[in-house]
Amino acid sequence: MQRQVALIKQSLFDQGYLDEQFVELEELQDDANPNFVEEVSTLYFKDSARLINSIDQALKRGSFDFNRLDSYMHQFKGSSTSIGASKVKTECTMFREYCRVGNAEG
Amino acid sequence: MALGNLSSSPSSNTSELHVLAVDDSLVDRKVIERLLRISACKVTTVESGTRALQYLGLDGDKGSSGLKDLKVNLIVTDYSMPGLTGYELLKKIKESSAFREIPVVIMSSENIQPRIEQCMTEGAEDFLLKPVKLADVKRLKELIMRGGEAEEEKTSNLSPKRILQNVFFLFFIVFFIITNIVIFIMLFPLRKDETRI
Numbered sequence A: 001m002q003r004q005v006a007l008i009k010q011s012l013f014d015q016g017y018l019d020e021q022f023v024e025l026e027e028l029q030d031d032a033n034p035n036f037v038e039e040v041s042t043l044y045f046k047d048s049a050r051l052i053n054s055i056d057q058a059l060k061r062g063s064f065d066f067n068r069l070d071s072y073m074h075q076f077k078g079s080s081t082s083i084g085a086s087k088v089k090t091e092c093t094m095f096r097e098y099c100r101v102g103n104a105e106g
Numbered sequence B: 001m002a003l004g005n006l007s008s009s010p011s012s013n014t015s016e017l018h019v020l021a022v023d024d025s026l027v028d029r030k031v032i033e034r035l036l037r038i039s040a041c042k043v044t045t046v047e048s049g050t051r052a053l054q055y056l057g058l059d060g061d062k063g064s065s066g067l068k069d070l071k072v073n074l075i076v077t078d079y080s081m082p083g084l085t086g087y088e089l090l091k092k093i094k095e096s097s098a099f100r101e102i103p104v105v106i107m108s109s110e111n112i113q114p115r116i117e118q119c120m121t122e123g124a125e126d127f128l129l130k131p132v133k134l135a136d137v138k139r140l141k142e143l144i145m146r147g148g149e150a151e152e153e154k155t156s157n158l159s160p161k162r163i164l165q166n167v168f169f170l171f172f173i174v175f176f177i178i179t180n181i182v183i184f185i186m187l188f189p190l191r192k193d194e195t196r197i
Helices: A001-013 A021-027 A038-062 A066-083 A088-103 B026-038 B051-054 B085-094 B113-122 B134-187
Strands: B018-021 B042-046 B076-078 B104-106 B126-129
Touching: A021 A038, A021 A066, A038 A066, A038 B018, A038 B026, A066 A088, A066 B026, B018 B026, B018 B051, B026 B042, B026 B134, B042 B051, B051 B076, B051 B085, B051 B126, B076 B085, B085 B104, B085 B113, B113 B126, B126 B134
Parallel strands: B018 B042, B018 B076, B076 B104, B104 B126
Antiparallel strands: none
């Protein structure tokens, strides 16, 4: 089972979903704080769900408030960077670029 | 999300740095707190510049004379925050006579040169690019500790020197007074019938 987890983790790194920041976080975990990565990840998922929901609501409204969308994306990108979710970070950057040029289709 | 996330670790060990970490992102607060704790610092986290000012007692509210029970040795703040930005927080701290000596470090995920220069000009100790790594925190801690040590040495070195100087000064004064008294007595004898020896 542990080997499978290790393999899955490695593939996440290989496919670019996770980067070295995740490794940094793993190194902050020790016997005194054995659940650090789990705690941060949980916070990240909760925070992300909230942000994605806000973005979804904003998009559904039809009239695109690019500044607000950009602000949400900035927060999402920030936390993704801190946790090492590099693919998410890249997508956020692209989204923000679309906001910058006012591209609603993108 | 909770109204105010104020978490501090009480301890009476004065050789540890007490850091106030300011960031609106929950994830970033968690990460920076861990980075600092693992570097043997006491940490208090707040989620906005306004809360940071409240914590320090700088918010102008007479009621809050500062919630802190420990002296803050370092402030680490995110740049982009709703309400008061990290830069504005930096300015407020540098404007206050009570807290301007506290080093302030700005963190940002965006590497914008004019922004960095603006913060450094305003008196920031350093500008860290996110994601902040353990190496960054360790380097920062060393910088702050060295700065604190140098200051301590300066004041402690002054003391023995000052004491010596004071002693010499006193001796000189006493000697001067006695000499004057002797001269005075010799020039103006107290009793007419006193014969000079």
